[in-house]
Every structure is written in structure tokens, then in C-alpha cells.
Amino acid sequence: MNNNALVVKYAEIHLKGLNRPFFERKLVEKIQEALADVGPRVVREQGRIFVYDLPEEGLQAYARRLTKVFGIHSVSIAAYGEKTWEDVKAMGIRLMEAYREEPKTFKVFARRADKRFPMNSEMICRELGGELLQAYPNLKVDVHHPQIPLTVEIRQDKAFLYTGEILCAGGMPVGTNGKAMLLISGGIDSPVAGYMIAKRGVSLAAIHFYSYPYTSERARDKVVELARLVSEYAGNFDLYLVPFTEIQTTIYDKCPASETTVLMRRLMMKIAERTAKSCGALALVTGESIGQVASQTIESLAVTNDAVDMPVFRPLIGFDKEEIIERAKKIGTFETSILPYEDCCTVFVPQHPVTRPSVDRLRASEALVDFEPMIEAAIRNTEVIAISHIISD
Amino acid sequence: MIYLDNSATTRTLPEAAQAALAAMTGDFFNPAAAYGYGARMEKRVNEARAVMAKPLRARREEIIFTSGGTESNNAAVFGSLKGWRGHKRVITTAVEHPSVFETVASLGRTGDTEVIVLPVNEQGYPDLVALRDALTEDTALVSMMHVNNELGTVTDLFAAGRLIRHLAPRAVFHADGVQAYLKVDTDSLGVDLYSLSAHKFHAPKGVGALYVRSGVRFAGGQMGGGQENNLRSGTLNVPGILGMETAAALYQQNLSAWRQSMRLCKQRLYDNLMSIPDVVLNGPPLTEAAPHILNLSFLGVRGEVLLHALEPFDICVSTGSACAARKAGKNRILTAAGILGERQAGAIRFSLCPFNTVEEMDRAAQVIAEQVQFLRRYRRR
Numbered sequence: 001m002n003n004n005a006l007v008v009k010y011a012e013i014h015l016k017g018l019n020r021p022f023f024e025r026k027l028v029e030k031i032q033e034a035l036a037d038v039g040p041r042v043v044r045e046q047g048r049i050f051v052y053d054l055p056e057e058g059l060q061a062y063a064r065r066l067t068k069v070f071g072i073h074s075v076s077i078a079a080y081g082e083k084t085w086e087d088v089k090a091m092g093i094r095l096m097e098a099y100r101e102e103p104k105t106f107k108v109f110a111r112r113a114d115k116r117f118p119m120n121s122e123m124i125c126r127e128l129g130g131e132l133l134q135a136y137p138n139l140k141v142d143v144h145h146p147q148i149p150l151t152v153e154i155r156q157d158k159a160f161l162y163t164g165e166i167l168c169a170g171g172m173p174v175g176t177n178g179k180a181m182l183l184i185s186g187g188i189d190s191p192v193a194g195y196m197i198a199k200r201g202v203s204l205a206a207i208h209f210y211s212y213p214y215t216s217e218r219a220r221d222k223v224v225e226l227a228r229l230v231s232e233y234a235g236n237f238d239l240y241l242v243p244f245t246e247i248q249t250t251i252y253d254k255c256p257a258s259e260t261t262v263l264m265r266r267l268m269m270k271i272a273e274r275t276a277k278s279c280g281a282l283a284l285v286t287g288e289s290i291g292q293v294a295s296q297t298i299e300s301l302a303v304t305n306d307a308v309d310m311p312v313f314r315p316l317i318g319f320d321k322e323e324i325i326e327r328a329k330k331i332g333t334f335e336t337s338i339l340p341y342e343d344c345c346t347v348f349v350p351q352h353p354v355t356r357p358s359v360d361r362l363r364a365s366e367a368l369v370d371f372e373p374m375i376e377a378a379i380r381n382t383e384v385i386a387i388s389h390i391i392s393d
Numbered sequence: 394m395i396y397l398d399n400s401a402t403t404r405t406l407p408e409a410a411q412a413a414l415a416a417m418t419g420d421f422f423n424p425a426a427a428y429g430y431g432a433r434m435e436k437r438v439n440e441a442r443a444v445m446a447k448p449l450r451a452r453r454e455e456i457i458f459t460s461g462g463t464e465s466n467n468a469a470v471f472g473s474l475k476g477w478r479g480h481k482r483v484i485t486t487a488v489e490h491p492s493v494f495e496t497v498a499s500l501g502r503t504g505d506t507e508v509i510v511l512p513v514n515e516q517g518y519p520d521l522v523a524l525r526d527a528l529t530e531d532t533a534l535v536s537m538m539h540v541n542n543e544l545g546t547v548t549d550l551f552a553a554g555r556l557i558r559h560l561a562p563r564a565v566f567h568a569d570g571v572q573a574y575l576k577v578d579t580d581s582l583g584v585d586l587y588s589l590s591a592h593k594f595h596a597p598k599g600v601g602a603l604y605v606r607s608g609v610r611f612a613g614g615q616m617g618g619g620q621e622n623n624l625r626s627g628t629l630n631v632p633g634i635l636g637m638e639t640a641a642a643l644y645q646q647n648l649s650a651w652r653q654s655m656r657l658c659k660q661r662l663y664d665n666l667m668s669i670p671d672v673v674l675n676g677p678p679l680t681e682a683a684p685h686i687l688n689l690s691f692l693g694v695r696g697e698v699l700l701h702a703l704e705p706f707d708i709c710v711s712t713g714s715a716c717a718a719r720k721a722g723k724n725r726i727l728t729a730a731g732i733l734g735e736r737q738a739g740a741i742r743f744s745l746c747p748f749n750t751v752e753e754m755d756r757a758a759q760v761i762a763e764q765v766q767f768l769r770r771y772r773r774r
Contacts, residue, residue: 213701
């Protein structure tokens, strides 16, 4: 019979001091959430988390799910048994049986967390290595670059053996670092920005601005889908959908043409800040990177920042477009981002936008209109959608 | 709701839905079954064949049932080329539906097939002089759309057919009649294969037919149990077929009244909308075009934006064929007709059915006029 468990190693939580149990508890909670449909037993023990009672046939898939849980460095699919030399030997031989016919190299690594175990690490490596060489003549030892690293961990009440680890996303468990409001557009950048902030343990809320009839229902559905993809990492969150047409047409009618985009962004930031405050978020997150478009020159960013008091996080600020695309592909949002229901607000994009706007000028342009009632109306008519975190394999 | 997107699909007539329902919950039998119930279903299906054949002045054996326009078009292309040995030429037009255009284009990527795409003029008519020049002894297939789904242009298939028979006697002549069947006359087309689709004339989706002239070189479509004279295997979609029969029969009974009603509505809509400044007709003059399709450009407005602006008023229109509407970028059909730039960007297709009313046309035109005026205030600057 086979006893299997997942052995979870933490990422940065190691660095934590006295509040480490808080991070660990949060991580246990997130692991339970990710595997909620199977309801496994999740046990925290001295720098490891063990996940028991998973159906054997789906182990790979369950392990892969944990690659989306922030706070985990790696997951290994392990066999476990009694802390006796006989059991350890038997498990080792069973695990390596898969390589019986192949001339592979291996090395045994051992960790003895329970020092009462009669053999020390070095002895375990030597003895088990010897047994394996005898059982499988095709195997060879390579202490420098083994093809199969076989790890033995002697823990408080059981021994665990595994032959490799699945690297996970790292970061910190979501919910350990407060909450931030992501401005999400439907493009490639903002979902990546949301991912990166969530990775630091920050819970998200997200806000999207739409301009019916300049944008369609499909454009909206696309944003909801992007938010769902981000929530696979960031957990459940609320998405705020803000009607923005009135503000856009007013800017068009009343303000200088070349400043349309920057003004629009200032007003989006203002609405985002108020919405953030109302839901307990302490910062705004955008997908901007310096110089990508006219509204992201350093001057434009300064003007945008000036619209709000809240900190604005721009995790992609130093990234090239190529680098952002690469990450979007890796986290799985790229294919959705490039669907062609881009907002067709091109009428509101000036042919010749300002690239070096000044804060004073833009404040003056914004003061040409009393936007306050429109901001209030937009917030009043905002629709909130609960984005649910459904794991997809 | 004012539904002006009947070229995308139509509402199923209650009578057709009833017929389909009865063939699911009542006489649900497989027409290929050996016992009496099966034999009776086969008879019913053959009666439906006769109804479908009538507007084409065809015989019932010349109708094979399919899952719709795309399957019929695919089968026409592949089935007519299957037995051909050696080099061949396939001719089609620049304004075909993707189910012909992409299928033919895929042949051009194989070694021994040369694909010729005929240009069209600005009203969407294929260039018949170019057709004449393109026809060769080794032309294996000519596929032309009967009524264009975006512009309403009615191709002169009879004239094309005469050229083909003289200059390319071995060629199979296929026409995509999805937008034409029942809407325009189809009784003397001179074609070998003709595709049609049920949901374009108030029958359910997922069913259609292919007319196969007896004696024509046609190896059939999907293979399997040998149904439909071994030309299209698969258990017959009896509910769909009987629903289609019912709708086609009703259409035939009311043919001239229903066409006249569409023509009147189209004229009314056109007259109303042309009173808006800077509106341009795309496609042939109204009297020449199919009675149900009207394509207009509202200059200075993006068609997509106007479409969404009409949604809150429960008015449904299209910026082009639904099969292409989701692809970003250029409209292939309008580009081929030389309708470019602002005119292409502002194009809206209205497609009618016999159940639209003059009042609907007035109401729609009024809303469109208001929205166009509003949207024109915001041009890119």
C-alpha cells in the first residue's frame, strides 16, 4: 500500500520572526482553500506543511494547483511511513523502482528533524544509497549532478521520501499584507500588475471603467474573465465596474484636446481612490511602465499621481513590453488580454497627445469643469461583481 | 425589440418549432429503422425533401440534408474535388462567406490546386469577364455566392453558368444560396450544387441542405453509415428537417406577400435614413438587391459604436456578417468592393424578415438619426 502526502516548503516566510505563526496559519488556510473540493488534512510542522488524504490518482494535479498559491517555494509528492529503518528502506526501493531499467544517476539527501532517530543524516544517505545500488544495478551515484535527487526527511512522527520538487510561485500568502485596488483595463499589463502585488501577500479589489456605447458587453465580459484569471492566484475579490461615458464626453467637450487622455486618467484615479477607501484598500495598483505610451511618460505619471493622495504601486514600472508579455503568458492571462474586444474609445484618444504635461496646467484644465457631480454619479452607478476563485487544472 | 439582423439568424416560427417538438417527443424514430415506424419517418423526411426542392425546381432525390450552410459549403468544395486527378483550378469570388472562402483557400496551400479569386465591382457583383478569362479545361470547381450576405448583391448565376458550361465543361458549379433561398427566385439557376441553411428562414439552427443535381460529379461529405445515398452519413436530424420543411412551406405559401413586405420595409428604412446627412448606400440600388439586406455607411461614426448605441433601445443591427463580426480589423467583403476608410468604418447592415413592420422602420430610423447626431459630436481630433 502507498501512503502519499504533499510536502510543502515555504518561500519567504522563513525570514519572519515572531509573527511567523501568523503567516504560516494564513498559508495553511490558503492551501485548504485551493484544495477545498477534496478537503485534505493540512498539518503545519516545523518549517513544513504536510497535506494528507488526497486521492492518489490526482496527486500531480493537486500539487500543480499549489503552484498558484503564493507563499510556497515548492511542493513534493512524497511517500511517508513509520520512522524505522525498515520502512525508509522499503519506501526508497519502491520509489526508485520506476528507474529499474534505466541507467540513471542518483543521490540520497537526508534531513533528520527528529534527532532521536538512531541514524544520522550521513548514515541514512550511505545505507540507503547502498541498498538502492544493490537492488537496481542500472543506477549509479553522482554526488554532484544527480539526475534523481532522492530526499529522506525524518520528521517528528513520520518519515517522508520524495524524488524532486515542483517549483511554485513564491511570495507571501494573500491576506498577510493588507489590501490594494487594482485598476484593470482589459489589456496585457494590468492583470500582471495585479498578480505581482498579490504575490506580496496583498489582497486585491479591482476597478474597471467602461464607456458604453464606445465599449461593448463583450469588452466587459473580457475584463471579468481577466479578473477571474487573476483571482486564481489572488483569491476571491470584488470587481467594481464604473460607467465613465459622461466624464469622457465632458472632457471632450470642455477640455483641451491634447490633454484628453491624461485628464481621463486623473479622473479614473480619483474615482479609484474613493472606491478604495470605501472598501478598505490602502493603495492603488496600475500596470503602467515608464514611457510605454504618451500617458506613461514620467511627466504624465507625475500628473496622474498628483490626482490622488493614496500611494500608487506600479510593479511593472521598469519592465519592457516584451517582459510583461512573457509574464502574462506565464500566468495565463495573455490569451484573454489579446482578444479583440479592445475598448473602442479611439475617438477620445487625441491624435497628438501631450507627452510632457505639467501638473499646474492639467490642474487648470481639470478646473474648467466641475467634475464632482459626475464623479459622484459614476460611483453611485458602479456595479460590484464578486469574482470567484475557481481553480482550473 | 426591433430585430434587424435576420441575416445572422431568424426567430423560429412557432409552427416550425411545433413540428420539431413533435418529431422529438412523438414520432422520434430513426428513419433508417427497419420497422414500420422507421419507414413512416423516412416517408415524412422524403416529403420534406420535396418541399425543399420545389423553389429550386429540383427533384426530391436531389436534396441531401446537412447540418447547415457551413457543412453544405464544405461538402460542396471537398465532394466535388475528391475524384479529380492531377492539376486543377478552383475559382471563387472575393466576397464569399468564410465557409467557402477559407475552405477554398486551404486547397490553394496544397500542391496541385490553383485558386483564382474573382474581383467584384463596387456594388459587389463578381466580374464575369474575369470569370470568362479564368475558365480553363482543368477548372474543377467554380463556387459563387448567390446573394451576398453583407451587401445584398444578387449574382447572375445563370450567366455565369453558361460561361462555365462552354469554357470549363468538367467544372462543377456550386452556389452558396444561404442568403438567397426563398428571398429571391431560384428556379432557373443552372447550378450543380446549391447550399442552404434553415435558420435563415425561421427554422431551427443546426440543419440545412445541399442540392446536388443528379449526374453531377459529387463524392459526398461525411462518411459512415451511408445515409442520404451515401452522400452524407449520419442519422438524419428529423426534428430539424421537419421544422425546416414547415418553415419553408409557410414561406412558399406566402412568398410574394412576404417578399413584398420586406421590400416595402427596406425602402421605408432607406428613405428615412437617407434624410440623415452623409449616409451612403453600399451595394446595388434597392430594386436590384435582395429584398431583405440594406447596407449603409454613416460617415463620421464607427459602425460598432452605433450598434452598441442602439442596444439600449432594443434595436439589433450588425456591422457585417456575424461569422466575421468578432474578428478585429478590416471587413474583407467591403474591402473587396472598394468600400474603405470612413465608409467601411461606418457601415451598418440591416437585414429584414417578413415580420418586420413599417412602424418598426420608422421607430428604428428615428432612434438611429438621434444617435448618429449625438455620436458625430465626438470625432477623433
